[in-house]
Amino acid sequence: MSAQLSIQGMTHYFGGLRAVSNFSFDVPQGAIYGLIGPNGSGKTTTFNLITGIYNPTEGKVLFEGKDITGMKPYKIVRSGIARTFQNLRIFSNLTALDNIRIARHYTTKSGIASSILRLPSFMNEEKTVKRESAALLDLMHLSSRANEEAKNLPYGELRRLEIARALATKPKLILLDEPAAGMNPKEVEELMSLIVRIRDEFKVTIFLIEHHMKVVMGICEYIKVIDFGETIAEGIPDLVGKDPKVLEAYLGKRGA
Amino acid sequence: MPNLKTIKLPKLLIFAAVLYAAIEILYKTDLMNGYILHIINQSLIYVILAVSLNLINGITGQFSLGHMGFAGVGAYVSGTLTTLIFKLSPSAPGGMLVFIASIVAGGIAAAIIGFLIGFPSLRLKGDYLAIVTLGFGEIIRTVFNNIDYVGGPRGLLGIPKFSNFTVIFVAAFLTIVIIRNLIESSHGRAMLSIRENELAAELVGIDTTKYKVLAFSIGAFFAGIAGGLFAHLLQLAHPTQFGFIKSVEVLIMIYAGGVGSITGSTVAAFALTFLSEGLRLGIRFVADTTGLPIGGEWRMVIYSLLLIFIMLFRTEGLMGTKESRLIKIGEAD
Numbered sequence: 001m002s003a004q005l006s007i008q009g010m011t012h013y014f015g016g017l018r019a020v021s022n023f024s025f026d027v028p029q030g031a032i033y034g035l036i037g038p039n040g041s042g043k044t045t046t047f048n049l050i051t052g053i054y055n056p057t058e059g060k061v062l063f064e065g066k067d068i069t070g071m072k073p074y075k076i077v078r079s080g081i082a083r084t085f086q087n088l089r090i091f092s093n094l095t096a097l098d099n100i101r102i103a104r105h106y107t108t109k110s111g112i113a114s115s116i117l118r119l120p121s122f123m124n125e126e127k128t129v130k131r132e133s134a135a136l137l138d139l140m141h142l143s144s145r146a147n148e149e150a151k152n153l154p155y156g157e158l159r160r161l162e163i164a165r166a167l168a169t170k171p172k173l174i175l176l177d178e179p180a181a182g183m184n185p186k187e188v189e190e191l192m193s194l195i196v197r198i199r200d201e202f203k204v205t206i207f208l209i210e211h212h213m214k215v216v217m218g219i220c221e222y223i224k225v226i227d228f229g230e231t232i233a234e235g236i237p238d239l240v241g242k243d244p245k246v247l248e249a250y251l252g253k254r255g256a
Numbered sequence: 257m258p259n260l261k262t263i264k265l266p267k268l269l270i271f272a273a274v275l276y277a278a279i280e281i282l283y284k285t286d287l288m289n290g291y292i293l294h295i296i297n298q299s300l301i302y303v304i305l306a307v308s309l310n311l312i313n314g315i316t317g318q319f320s321l322g323h324m325g326f327a328g329v330g331a332y333v334s335g336t337l338t339t340l341i342f343k344l345s346p347s348a349p350g351g352m353l354v355f356i357a358s359i360v361a362g363g364i365a366a367a368i369i370g371f372l373i374g375f376p377s378l379r380l381k382g383d384y385l386a387i388v389t390l391g392f393g394e395i396i397r398t399v400f401n402n403i404d405y406v407g408g409p410r411g412l413l414g415i416p417k418f419s420n421f422t423v424i425f426v427a428a429f430l431t432i433v434i435i436r437n438l439i440e441s442s443h444g445r446a447m448l449s450i451r452e453n454e455l456a457a458e459l460v461g462i463d464t465t466k467y468k469v470l471a472f473s474i475g476a477f478f479a480g481i482a483g484g485l486f487a488h489l490l491q492l493a494h495p496t497q498f499g500f501i502k503s504v505e506v507l508i509m510i511y512a513g514g515v516g517s518i519t520g521s522t523v524a525a526f527a528l529t530f531l532s533e534g535l536r537l538g539i540r541f542v543a544d545t546t547g548l549p550i551g552g553e554w555r556m557v558i559y560s561l562l563l564i565f566i567m568l569f570r571t572e573g574l575m576g577t578k579e580s581r582l583i584k585i586g587e588a589d
Contacts, residue, residue: 051459077461089459091452093577094445101442102449106461108442112470115441116434122441129442169461 004029004205005050005081005173010059012042012049012229019045021229023059027173032199032206034220034237038249042229043209044086047175051083052076063173078106082171084162086178086209092151096142096161099150100133103168133168140164140194156187160194167202174198176208180215188212192219217241225249268582272429279421297421297489299529300428301482306509306521308478311435313507314516315444316471317451318378319386322393323479323506328498329369329396330362330480331487332406335415337361338488340405346416355418359427359484366480367473369396374472378465381454393503401495411494412487419489427485431478432583436518438474440585447471451516512566514573519580524573532559 003026010023020042027033035043048054050061052073060069068076082103091099108129110122137143140160145153150161159179166174179195180188192215199206210216216223217237224234225246233243240246279296282288309323337358338344344351377388406412438444446467449457458464487493509528513520535555543550566574 053455053459072463073455073458074461074463077459083459085456089453089456091449091456093452094448098445098448102445102457102462103460105442105446105449106463110442112438112443115443116437118437126442165460 002029003027004064005207006062007046007050008060008062010046010049010056010061012045012054013057019229020049020056023226023229023231025224025231025234027205027207028222030199030203030205032195032208032219032221034216034223035207035209035226036211036216036223037226037232041227041249043226044177045229046226047083047177047209050076050175051081074106077169077171080170080172081175082166082169082173083175084159084166084177084179086181088158088162090150090158090162090165093149095147096137096150096153097130097133097146099161099165100136100168101129103165104129104133107170136164136168137161155182156184159183159191163194163198167198167204171204173205173207176206176210178209178211180210180212188215191215195219268433271582272425276422276425279425283421293421294489295530295533297419297424299526300424301485301489302506302509302525302529303428303522304431304478304482304485305506306513306525307431307435307518308475308482309506310510310516310518310521311438311447311478312471312475314510314521315439315451316447316468317454318468318472319382320389320472320475321386321500321503321507322373322389322391322396323475324483324498324500324503325393325396326366326370326476326479327483327486327502328400328493328495329366329476330359330483331493331498332362332400332412332483333365333480334358334362334484335412335487335493336406338418339412339415344416344418346418351416352418355416355488356423359481359488362484363477363480366483367477370473370476371469374469374476378468378472390500390503393498393500397495397498400493400498406493409495411492413492415487415491415493417488417491419485424485424489427481431481432518432522435474435478436583436585439518443467443470508563510573512563512573514575514577516577517573517575517579519578519583520573520575523575527574528559531562535559 005027007023007025010020011018012020023046035046037043045054049056052071055070060067062068063079063081066079068079091102108125110125114122134143134146137146140163142157142161142164145157150158153161163176163179180191183191195206196219198204208220220237222235223237223240225232225240227249232245232249233240279288283293305323305327309320312318312320338355342354344354373392377385380388400406401409446457446462449462450464450467454464483498486497509524510521512528513524532555535558536552539550539552539554542548
């Protein structure tokens with residue numbers, strides 16, 4: 001397995017505050033890779049740097065060998081990196097189906113004129129997009145919600161809808177920002193098998209941030225632990241779980 | 257098997273044809289006087305303005321306060337072409353074609369200005385964008401006020417009266433159909449996603465800048481068309497017709513009708529234009545019959561009160577974001 005995503009010497013400051021410090025790591029192709037760390041340790045910032053929401057103060061992001069540092073977010077998405085958000089960012093007043101269809105937009109070819117004239121080529125493309133989007137909803141067990149406005153969906157379904165939307169952009173790498181947040185134990189179980197299934201069926205690499213230890217230890221093949229923007233441990237789940245520095249960061253110093 | 261499009265599109269067409277025929281018959285048989293027809297014409301022009309502003313404010317979620325500035329560009333460009341360059345008279349052979357070409361040229365000019373203004377300013381959001389568009393709208397107005405060639409503060413006078421009910425009706429109908437079709441396409445959904453959550457839109461691969469500028473330019477194009485029709489209906493183009501207050505009037509229409517609803521914008525454009533005129537007559541009638549010392553100035557008081565009531569008791573506007581079944585296109589399966 002070769003590195004699909006490669007972060008090289010990435011540092012990011014917010015004003016004088018150093019959020020991420022000299023980060024370097026590789027996410028291998030096809031892996032389920034976990035990034036964990038306490039609140040404020042720079043996890044989401046890392047995602048924002050990869051997806052182009054922020055430009056790193058220093059360092060580079062390579063995706064499949066190509067430098068994507070400083071590219072516009074929508075171009076990074078088009079190169080094959082999709083993401084979900086810690087605080088959901090759903091198109092709430094649109095239907096579940098439209099949420100998915102919007103993510104397919106950049107792959108459509110019909111121009112403005114053929115869309116307005118509703119030429120056969122446009123109609124065919126619309127049908128294809130609709131069919132494929134419906135299939136994604138089906139995969140996420142959201143078929144019955146297709147024509148429901150997203151704001152009426154319960155939280156767990158919205159989380160799945162957001163993953164489906166990310167998949168609709170036809171990514172090669174998906175960044176999941178705390179996918180299990182706010183889920184009950186049963187939903188967490190389902191989510192874990194879903195993530196593995198997505199990786200296997202869509203042949204995508206999964207890179208996730210998570211607080212939920214069960215998820216991280218259960219499905220990640222490789223884990224990186226960060227605190228205050230620096231790496232404190234990394235490796236396979238069994239070893240990381242026993243690392244004293246990790247326990248300290250999460251549970252506090254013994255006797256403190 | 258015929259797809260739904262071939263069934264649904266004519267429904268709106270049939271409705272429009274019946275409406276058109278009814279108004280024509282009423283007018284030709286003198287059941288409706290020219291004054292009413294004039295208000296209908298004005299309403300239809302406001303339909304174009306409201307539906308196109310709705311594309312910018314309601315669908316794409318940007319906040320433009322300079323819509324009438326674009327109408328001004330259309331009015332002055334088309335007016336200059338027909339009046340000063342081609343010196344058309346309504347009876348000139350082929351005049352109608354030159355007039356339509358001039359109107360379209362006015363729309364294109366407005367779209368170009370919209371593009372030039374939109375590109376730098378659409379990186380601003382909300383209130384800030386509103387102020388910038390307000391400023392640009394005023395600049396456009398001031399420019400016309402200072403160009404002697406188009407009459408300066410006197411306005412461009414003697415514009416031939418080419419706008420008639422048929423032309424305006426067809427233009428309004430086409431505006432509704434084109435913007436409706438645009439909204440119900442992948443491009444339209446891209447615009448909606450910007451309104452819903454700009455960052456998420458960007459992160460599912462939407463070029464948000466492109467679609468904001470596009471919505472702005474298309475909106476400006478139709479505003480330009482409306483401005484041209486206005487100029488050739490009232491036979492003048494005057495800087496005060498295209499000021500900030502006039503932009504607010506159109507803005508009120510889309511809020512009263514329901515932001516994001518073409519049906520709402522259309523209904524509100526008619527309702528508010530007729531209301532405004534109706535109050536003029538109503539107040540005169542009340543003053544005449546009761547002898548109370550009330551004049552035209554009360555019109556805006558009552559008009560404003562009615563708007564406040566709409567907003568208090570139906571905040572989402574008359575239609576909300578809903579569309580009439582006439583406007584909606586069925587999904588193609």
